[in-house]
Amino acid sequence: MILWKSILTKKTTLLLLILMPIILLISISLFQQTADDFRVSVQVVDPYEQSEFNELMERVDEPEPFSVQVNNELDLQSLARGDVEAIFVVENNFEKKVQNGNIDELFTWYRYDHSIVDGLFKEYIAATLMETVVRHEAARYVTDELEQVSRQEVFDFGLRYFEPDPLFQMNFQSYGHGSQVDERHEVKHGPILLFIWAYIWLLIIYFTSFIDQYRETQLLNRLSVYTFGKVKLYRSWLTLMLVLISVLLSGVGLISSQMNIQLETNALMSLFFLCIISVLLLLIFNLLLKNRKTFLALTIMYWIVSIVMFMLVDWQIVDEAWWGYFLIPVWLS
Amino acid sequence: MLQLNNIIYKNKNKMILNGISAEVKQGDSICLFGPNGAGKSTLLKMLAGLIEPDQGVYKQDKLTSKPVGYIPQQLALFPNMTVKDHLSFYKKMTKQKDREFIEAMSNALSLNEIKKKKVEELSGGMARKLNLAVGLIHEPDIIFLDEAFVGVDLAAKHDMLQWLRLLNEDGVTIVLITHDWHVIHHLAKTLWVLEDGRMVDQFSIENLPQKAEEYKLVDSPLNKMFAVQN
Ligand SMILES: Nc1ncnc2c1ncn2[C@@H]1O[C@H](COP(=O)(O)OP(=O)(O)O)[C@@H](O)[C@H]1O
Ligand SMILES: [Mg+2]
Numbered sequence: 001m002i003l004w005k006s007i008l009t010k011k012t013t014l015l016l017l018i019l020m021p022i023i024l025l026i027s028i029s030l031f032q033q034t035a036d037d038f039r040v041s042v043q044v045v046d047p048y049e050q051s052e053f054n055e056l057m058e059r060v061d062e063p064e065p066f067s068v069q070v071n072n073e074l075d076l077q078s079l080a081r082g083d084v085e086a087i088f089v090v091e092n093n094f095e096k097k098v099q100n101g102n103i104d105e106l107f108t109w110y111r112y113d114h115s116i117v118d119g120l121f122k123e124y125i126a127a128t129l130m131e132t133v134v135r136h137e138a139a140r141y142v143t144d145e146l147e148q149v150s151r152q153e154v155f156d157f158g159l160r161y162f163e164p165d166p167l168f169q170m171n172f173q174s175y176g177h178g179s180q181v182d183e184r185h186e187v188k189h190g191p192i193l194l195f196i197w198a199y200i201w202l203l204i205i206y207f208t209s210f211i212d213q214y215r216e217t218q219l220l221n222r223l224s225v226y227t228f229g230k231v232k233l234y235r236s237w238l239t240l241m242l243v244l245i246s247v248l249l250s251g252v253g254l255i256s257s258q259m260n261i262q263l264e265t266n267a268l269m270s271l272f273f274l275c276i277i278s279v280l281l282l283l284i285f286n287l288l289l290k291n292r293k294t295f296l297a298l299t300i301m302y303w304i305v306s307i308v309m310f311m312l313v314d315w316q317i318v319d320e321a322w323w324g325y326f327l328i329p330v331w332l333s
Numbered sequence: 334m335l336q337l338n339n340i341i342y343k344n345k346n347k348m349i350l351n352g353i354s355a356e357v358k359q360g361d362s363i364c365l366f367g368p369n370g371a372g373k374s375t376l377l378k379m380l381a382g383l384i385e386p387d388q389g390v391y392k393q394d395k396l397t398s399k400p401v402g403y404i405p406q407q408l409a410l411f412p413n414m415t416v417k418d419h420l421s422f423y424k425k426m427t428k429q430k431d432r433e434f435i436e437a438m439s440n441a442l443s444l445n446e447i448k449k450k451k452v453e454e455l456s457g458g459m460a461r462k463l464n465l466a467v468g469l470i471h472e473p474d475i476i477f478l479d480e481a482f483v484g485v486d487l488a489a490k491h492d493m494l495q496w497l498r499l500l501n502e503d504g505v506t507i508v509l510i511t512h513d514w515h516v517i518h519h520l521a522k523t524l525w526v527l528e529d530g531r532m533v534d535q536f537s538i539e540n541l542p543q544k545a546e547e548y549k550l551v552d553s554p555l556n557k558m559f560a561v562q563n
Contacts, residue, residue, distance in 0.1 A: 002422040006411040218405030221383055222468065225400045226426055 001236040007210055008240075016203060017244075024251055027195045028259060041067050041084040042121050045074045052095040060128045066121050079112055086111045086118035088125065099136045103129065189263065190314050193271050193332045194307065196252060200245060200275050201282075201303050201328075205296070207241060208286045215290065234283075241279045245272065267332075274328050281328075306330070334359050334396065334475065334506065335380055340389035342375060342530075349375050350386070351530035357475075359396065362507045364517050367527035373510045374406060374479055376527065380508055381477045395474060400427065402473035406480045406510075408464050412453040416444055419452070419467050427471035434472055441496040442466055458489030465493055469500075476500070478509035482516050494519045517541075 007013055046053050049072055062068050069084070078084050087110040091097070097106060107125070111118055139154035214220050214233065223229030249272050256263040282299060289295045306327040312318045314333045324330045335357035342350035349372050357363060357380065365373040378384045381403045382393060395401075410419060424435065439445050442462045452460055465481055476497070482490055490513075497520055501507050511517060517524070517538070524541070526534040526548075536544055 002411055002414055002418055005418065006414045009413055214409075217407040217409045219409040221378070222403055222405050222409040223426070224383060225381060225403045227400070229426060232426070 001232075003210075003233060003236045004240050007207070012206070016206060020248060021251065023199050024248070024255060027192050027199075028252070028255055030192065030195070040117055040121070041069065042118055043075075043078065043084045043087040044068060044070045044125075045072065045087060045089040046070065046094075047072060047074065047089070048092045048094075050090070050092075050094045052098070053090055056094075056125075056128060056132060060125055063121070063124050066124075068121075076110065079110055082112070085115045086121065088122070098129070098133055099140070101133055101137050101140075103133055189267050190310070190333050192263075193267060194310050194314075194329050196248070196271060197274060197278070197329050197332065198303065198307055200248065201278055201299075203244070204241060204279055204282050205299055207237070208282055208295070209292075211237065211283075211286055212292050212295075238279065238283070242276070245275045245279070249275070271332065274331055278328055302327070334394050336390070336392040336394070337379070337386075338390040338392075340379065340386045340391065342372075342379065342384070343387050349530050350379070353389075353530075353532050355525065355532060355535070357506060357508060359474075359506055360501070360504050362501050362520055362522040363509070364521035364524050365508070365510045365527060366512075366517075366524050367533070371527040372530040373527055377477050377479055377508060377510055397474055399471060399473055402468045402471070402476040404465055404468040404476070404478045404481045406483075408452070408460050410452045410460065410464060410467070413451055415449055415451050416455075416463055417448045419463060420444075420448075420470065423467045423470045429471045431472065435470060438466055438469060438496065441499070442492050456486070457484040458486040461485045462489055462493060473505070475506040475508070478507070478511075480510050480512075482511055482513050490515065 008017075044057060054070075057068075057070055060068070074087065074089055076087070079087055089108040089110070091106050091108075094106065097103060106129070109122060135155055139151050142154045143149060143151045211234075220230055220233070223233055249268055253263060253265070253268050285299060286295055289298065306329045309318075309324055309327050310329040310333055313320050313324065313330055320330065320333075337353055337355045340350050340353040341348070353376060365376060367373055375384070379386060379391065381401050382391075383403065385391070414422075420435065420439070423429075429435065439448075442465070444462060444466060447455060447459055450459075452463065455463065461481060461484065465478070469476065478497075482493065485493065494516065497507060501520070507520065509516070509520065522538055524534075524536055524538065524544075525532060526536075534544070
């Protein structure tokens, strides 16, 4: 439709659309910074550089919210400085001990007075370790009974029985993602969702200027002599808004997942619906008010009040009042 | 084909059309004439069916179900789109299948040479020609033109008048607003004089000389030009 082409090839539009990914990146990196603040650093030290232990650590990976460094030297100073919350040092002969199921005091666990959640990481290593030990145990048992199979075959075979993960590890997961962590996630989501909404609101205000233009130049009058002429114009404007918002929010989803940030799909979906409501609201304002200045005054006022109100609610300075729900972003907090 | 009976139209309590009665017959070519703010554009919109009267009766009795042709005073175009974009958009919008008609019109208005140009690159006259063409693409039975010749150079005006006359001779009804004597002389058969929302006079073009005297238009330089041509 001519409307899409004419809007999308306009320089101002192009500029705003180029600004879009930049805004996205800025907002997401803001989000990432806050996310990093919640990371808990732990150090794992293997003075003997054992390959089987490395394999284990690869399987442990980096469970949220931990950031794991694997070192060869024990540096207790980093613990004292508060750089890391805990240090785990593995004993020598890791492979043999694990194969024999002899895992008592396999690790030395250094922690500091202020260390709080490092225990979770201990659980995580323990879970992975237990899986390995149980598989070795099984392998040993089976090869004792059946001589024609090799220990490695049975060990690898054992993997099948650990999909899905062992029960106690699942317990750990639900503990780790329990209420504590979830609350923090919401606090982190709020500002970025607000940021995106605020940007989209202004973007739509810009796009309503085209409708004003169509009204002023009598294009709407011209089209209204045709059956559904005006409706078709509004429809393609609305579809354009819908497509742009979808693209924008999918971009947010995509980039955040690329950067390993978990923006919940639910949060994005509700943001999407709130943006659609915003579009409809702005269109209705535009149709009712007709006067550009009144329209701008009202919608920008709404924008500012919404943002302030959102922050007050988010920082728990004021309680959510019933009238707060007239402000779209308050629904996000 | 159009009838107005004692029409009253207000905007926020301001009387814009005040008791207008008139009739438009098929094949007519009517010029609405009068000072600025007289209500000409409003009356034209009402005739075109774009607005409804607050009081009075508006009756429409068209030959076909085709939409009317309405050419607004402003350049109601997409500035960054080409002439071709516009023609194909309105062709689709009005489901016009008759390529020959569009071709003939494009030739008559010499739009073919500027097909690839964007509206914002067009001269005033060319843009006016496009503004006219897109409103006529579906071959309407009745055409409403609101100051369609403002800022149009002589060559473009000639093209436009030629084409509109041809249509009128084919039975297309034309209602137009203009202050341009040249246009009135070449196109109008009847004049309606409006003032303050009232229909002051209606007369045929042959009576223009006497009427011009009556309305003290004789000394206006425009009228002199008109008188010479007459
Ligand atoms: N949308 C509008 N709102 C308020 N007043 C209007 C509007 N459109 C026209 N008018 C008023 O109606 C009167 C007639 O306007 P118009 O029909 O445009 O006159 P003309 O075309 O003869 O110059 C003017 O006094 C104008 O101020
Ligand atoms: Mg006017």
